Amino acid sequence: MRPLEGVRVLEVAMYGFVPSAGAVLADWGADVVKVEHAVNGDPQRGLRQTGSFKVEGDPNPNIEHANRGKRSIGLDLSTPEGREVLLELARRADVFLTSFLPGHRRKFGIDVDDIREVNPKAVYARGSALGPRGVESERGGYDMTAFWARGATAASITPAGSEGLINPPAPAYGDTISGTNLAGGIAAALFRRERTGEPSVVDVSLLSSGLWAMGHGIALSLHLDRAWQAPPLGTHGSTANPLSGLYRTADDRHISFVMLQPAKFWADVCRHIDRPDLIDDPRFTTGELIAANTAQAVEILREVIASRTLPEWTERFATLAGPWAPVQDSLQVGADPQVRANDYLLKAGELELVANPVQFDVTAPDLAPAPEFAAQTEEILLELGLDWERIIELKTAGAVT
Template structure:
């Protein structure tokens, strides 16, 4: 995306995350903030050290790395004039104001498309620019609540969890915006005009709630926790507590992985007790085997299970903390290089 010029008027998480991904692809992103306090993410989740040092917090820094920054007062004639000049040369503009704000400022798509017909203008909002909910305020928790997703993130007693992962902001907002922007840019590259990209976080999240919608089509109702193939109704796809009170994720959904796991556990008699061989999902046998598996996994600490099972490639993994994930070879370059060096050394020794 080198040479792609992006104007980022968005705030908080969804829009800045989208422009971050574009910047990572090589786009030239100019983040535009209002004078004064600027983007509220500058002080959101700000550490005391950052506050004392007078610098934006890690939340802002992570989302806006690799971007240029400037300040514009879009309520002033001068600020609007500068933005019009920038938009004339831009390829993409992303904003996350409540629908109608940019129009009232005289900077909406219908105005900007006149001076730049090739402009891809992306508006990210909670509920879209049209419809009875378009002016309703909201955040990630509200969007996943409306989309039927929060209902599916529940404990067995039906209590929804409060996820520390912003599903609607990132999946419904940022990722959907990037996808639709790239599609619009493809049309422009083939000689077409730009377009208005209307990203509703609630609607995009709802569209991704696939498994629940499959259940609706099949049974007329979404599954409650522990009652279906992917939410705890089978022993081969479940979470198990270890001796040291950690968790092991077992995702042996296919029979071949389940058979490998059962052999490693020295329980070959369990290998035929699988949903693909007729075991009723959430039925009595599945419930009993989940209980038996839980008792077995609880006899060893997580590290021992990882050492035994991960090399067997049977879809078993540890549930890592965020701190552990940051140091894991999957995500940490130094740790990955050390692991590769160790594997090479072991191969040479053999």
């Protein structure tokens, strides 16, 4: 049994951030009903071009990633009948999950007090761009603006002197991280309600998640009164540790070493690269000497590691004691045997999707595909006790899809 089996989530959200929280909750076993605009659906459904990636036909990974495992109902919240259906769904929900801005929550009558009026025990969870307080709390935003740019990642990852700024590495990058944060907050709120009977209002913003992701660097910056700066591209990772940085291989791939105690691992690395002579080299016999002669050690390691391909080094480094990893792109991770062994990529209908990062009892979640737009509208209405005559009336009025 999955940990959230029996939990009902009503999601009134669109795009990537808050729906990705719903996807995680669905992975954990919750019954997530996704409310979409009665005619247009979630605008994310229309996203077919992302950079150089163009998706033709269905399934669409842009919608599947953040909406797998849900059920979809099409509602027009601007009609009295549509809002009536929504409140009836809210009455039965454990969690009300929304990305709507404060003004729109008030307009459609779905703010905290509105939902609590019909369901005093509902956990009310909202995702925002910039947080629930402050002069900008009513403003919207996306992960590029609130998470990446304003949250310090863009400036911190872009080397000085670069033209422009480095963009996020993939679509919905900050959305997905923030959504997972929101799902965790919801789970904690459900635990609190189970223990105390008290519901919570859960808030996560793209800005708060961006700061959290940069938390270590921001703490250092504030303590030392100095902004975090990215090193120039192509530089070794550390000025005092040759075993913490990137090395290019013969096939133009890279290896990442992160051995924070170089004296502990130096001899083992030397043996694995067939340079045992470096073990007793007077420049590298202690941690202090390794730090002092990092530049020389880096040049030696660069030359040696550039002499073999990544597959050759992968075989050799299988027994290496210190932490290392191949640098992989978004396609290469699909062939990583460790990724496959842990079921971090799973089939959901026709697509392979990344599983959420949490596993319970060493078991991967069962992923189901995202619903087609409004595909479960009648099913959900029948569960509310509506008969077919009433459902047809709602459809005729345009309140439901």
